[in-house]
Amino acid sequence: MRGLKQLFAFVLTSLLLGGLARADMTVEVVGVGSQQLPIAIVPFQNEAGLKQPTSPVIANDLNLSGLFKVIAAADLAPQPYAAADINHGLLLQRGAQTALVGRTELNGNELVIRASLVDLAAKKEILVIEKRGSVGLARRMAHQIADQVYEKLTGKKGAFASRIAYVLKTAPNRYELQIADADGYGSQSVLTSKLPIMSPKWSPDGGKLAYVSFELQKPVVYVHELVTGKRWQAANFKGSNSAPAWSRDGRQLAVVLTKDGGSHIYLVNTDGSEARRLTTSGEINTEPAFGPDGRIYFTSDRGGSPQIYRMNRDGSNVERVTFNAPYNAGAKFSPDGQSMTYITRDGGYRVAVMNLATRQSMTLTDSGLDDSPSFAPNSQMILYETGARGSLAVVSADGRIKQRLKSQNGDVRQPAWGPMLP
Numbered sequence: 001m002r003g004l005k006q007l008f009a010f011v012l013t014s015l016l017l018g019g020l021a022r023a024d025m026t027v028e029v030v031g032v033g034s035q036q037l038p039i040a041i042v043p044f045q046n047e048a049g050l051k052q053p054t055s056p057v058i059a060n061d062l063n064l065s066g067l068f069k070v071i072a073a074a075d076l077a078p079q080p081y082a083a084a085d086i087n088h089g090l091l092l093q094r095g096a097q098t099a100l101v102g103r104t105e106l107n108g109n110e111l112v113i114r115a116s117l118v119d120l121a122a123k124k125e126i127l128v129i130e131k132r133g134s135v136g137l138a139r140r141m142a143h144q145i146a147d148q149v150y151e152k153l154t155g156k157k158g159a160f161a162s163r164i165a166y167v168l169k170t171a172p173n174r175y176e177l178q179i180a181d182a183d184g185y186g187s188q189s190v191l192t193s194k195l196p197i198m199s200p201k202w203s204p205d206g207g208k209l210a211y212v213s214f215e216l217q218k219p220v221v222y223v224h225e226l227v228t229g230k231r232w233q234a235a236n237f238k239g240s241n242s243a244p245a246w247s248r249d250g251r252q253l254a255v256v257l258t259k260d261g262g263s264h265i266y267l268v269n270t271d272g273s274e275a276r277r278l279t280t281s282g283e284i285n286t287e288p289a290f291g292p293d294g295r296i297y298f299t300s301d302r303g304g305s306p307q308i309y310r311m312n313r314d315g316s317n318v319e320r321v322t323f324n325a326p327y328n329a330g331a332k333f334s335p336d337g338q339s340m341t342y343i344t345r346d347g348g349y350r351v352a353v354m355n356l357a358t359r360q361s362m363t364l365t366d367s368g369l370d371d372s373p374s375f376a377p378n379s380q381m382i383l384y385e386t387g388a389r390g391s392l393a394v395v396s397a398d399g400r401i402k403q404r405l406k407s408q409n410g411d412v413r414q415p416a417w418g419p420m421l422p
Contacts, residue, residue, distance in 0.1 A: 025184030025392070025412070031402035032066040037153055040073040040096035040120075044113070045081040045103035050138060054104060054113055057142035058149070061160040061183060065150065066401035071096040083116040083125040092120050100149060102129075111135045115145055117152060127152045139181065140421060147420075159378040163418045165190075165200040165209055166392060170410035177211060179226070182376070182417070184405050190224060199243055202418040203250050209416075210234060210244035210253055210270075221255050223270055234272045245288045254278075254288035254296055265298050267313070278315035287330050292337030292356070297321065299329040308342060322354075324361045330372065334379035335419075339397060341373040341382050351384050353397055364399040374417045383417045 039062060047053040062068035071094050080086045081103045091099050102115030110132060117127035129148055131141040140161060147158030160182055168176045168187075173194045180187035190209065191197060198212040198219070209224045221235035221244045235241040239258035246253060250270070257266050257275070264279045265288050279285040282302030289297045297310045306329045308322040322328035327345035334341070337356070344352040344361070348368025354361045364382065370393075373384040379397065386393045390411035394403040405412070 025180065025187070025405045025407045027064050027184050028404045028406065029064055029066055029402070030404055031400060036069040037067060038069045038071050038095050038097050039149075039153070040071040040091045040094065040099040042073045042076060042079055042081070042099065042101045044101075044115070045079075046106070047104045050104060050106070050111070050135070052138040052142075054138055054142040054145070055100075055102070057139055057183075058100065058146045061143060061146035061158075062149065064183060064403060065158075066396070066403070067150075067154060069095075073099070083118050086118055086120070088118075088120045088123050096120055098126075098153065106135065109134050111138055111141070113138075113141055113145065117149055139186065143181065143183075143421075156380060157378040159376040159381065159417075159420065161421045162377050163206070163421065164383060164392075164415055165202065165418060166415040167197050167200065167413050168407060168410050169390065169413070177209070179209075179418075190226065198414060200414060200416045201244050201246055202416055203246050204248060204419065205250060206419040206421065208250075210246060212242050212244070221253065223253075232271070234270055235266075235268055235275070236272065237275065243286050243288060245290060247290050254290065254298075256286045256288065265296065265315075278311065278313075279318075280315070289331045289333060291331075291333055291340070297331040297333075297340070299331070308340075322361075324352075328352075332374055334375045334397070335377050336379040339375075339379065341375060343371060343373065351382060351395060353382070362399065364395045364397075365393075367393070372414045372416075374415055376417050377420045381417075383415045385413045385415060 041055055041059040044055045059070045063070045080101050099118045105112040113131045115129045116125050119126050129145050133141055143161035146160045150158035162182045163179050165179045168178050175193045175197045176189045177191040177197045178187045178189050195214045200209050200211040212219045213222055219240050219242050221241045222231050223234045224231040234253055235255045237257050237259040243256040244253045253268050255266050256263050262283045263286055264277055265285050266275050266277050268275045282300040284301045287299040291297050295310045299306050300309050305326050308328050308331045309320050311318040325344045329343050331340050331342045340354045343349050346363050349370050350363050351365040351370050351373045352361050352363045367386045371385045373382050381394050381396055383394050390413040392405040392412050392415050
């Protein structure tokens with residue numbers, strides 16, 4: 001995996017602090033669920049005058065999920081804005097099973113969105129939603145409405161109101177750490193550098209990113225507060241400092257250091273204090289992750305080839321976890337604690353998922369050059385890097401639904417899917 005090959009890379013760099021970037025990505029659905037839920041989404045009343053209309057965002061979210069088929073409803077005359085106004089028979093004839101109608105109201109800078117989800121056959125209102133917030137949060141509120149509709153109709157939580165982080169390379173000597181909405185919209189540059197930025201990881205509360213920067217002429221782990229822009233060194237020891245992973249309470253980082261020879265897993269406080277070495281054997285121990293069982297999982301070559309192991313937080317009771325292929329690396333865990341995703345070499349480097357209860361594994365992708373898988377906050381989808389020219393893709397945890405996220409401005413690598421926004 002490229003992350004292992006880059007572990008000991010030392011390069012010179014200078015840091016350039018950048019502002020906002022609008023390198024939005026387009027999302028293409030290339031695989032859908034076995035059964036799609038047909039839903040009509042009617043344009044909301046009064047939204048045409050908003051800078052960000054809300055119903056198109058909701059429709060796009062549901063369409064991109066691969067689980068919904070959005071039925072055309074913009075040509076209805078008259079257009080219904082409340083449940084009582086719906087022509088149920090007409091929408092049923094068009095193939096819809098449910099319909100979403102609503103209205104927006106702008107009071108100064110406050111936007112109010114009211115929406116109703118209707119079961120067309122039963123002629124019954126099954127979900128009533130009201131969202132209030134500043135007009136600048138229109139897109140976020142639309143994502144939240146889509147999440148509620150998704151959960152009502154699928155029984156599973158949505159993940160539209162979340163963000164992703166990734167590294168964008170736009171030139172041979174320009175790298176940007178960016179964040180964007182889960183649909184690829186509204187990207188912002190957190191950090192710009194002339195040389196690589198690596199391994200972004202979200203804090204559990206979604207307010208910080210840990211990452212590796214080479215600005216001090218070697219890899220150093222930083223923690224970056226997104227709201228304030230404040231950043232600090234969390235690991236700057238002799239040699240390489242890499243592969244940060246947040247503890248579940250957000251108070252510690254597991255990092256990979258070479259200060260004592262070889263590469264080993266250490267625990268440090270997020271302010272960089274009290275570094276404590278956990279691994280003692282193997283030449284390469286890297287890619288730590290905190291598992292739902294309270295143990296630390298990591299990639300090691302101690303058995304002769306890269307495999308995933310786990311250990312207690314004091315470094316004791318080390319045991320091997322993966323056995324299904326000669327190469328398994330880069331463990332990440334679903335927020336519901338049921339699954340582990342990782343990269344396996346199965347005729348190429350592919351995304352796999354393991355059921356933690358049964359230890360059964362399944363390979364999800366067939367592209368052959370995948371890296372850096374990361375679960376969505378609803379545990380249903382996995383974001384990953386793919387291809388020689390870096391791009392992002394999403395696959396459902398059952399392998400049926402696939403998306404491609406294409407940047408217009410460069411190579412995109414090392415993605416991380418963040419928690420839900422409040």
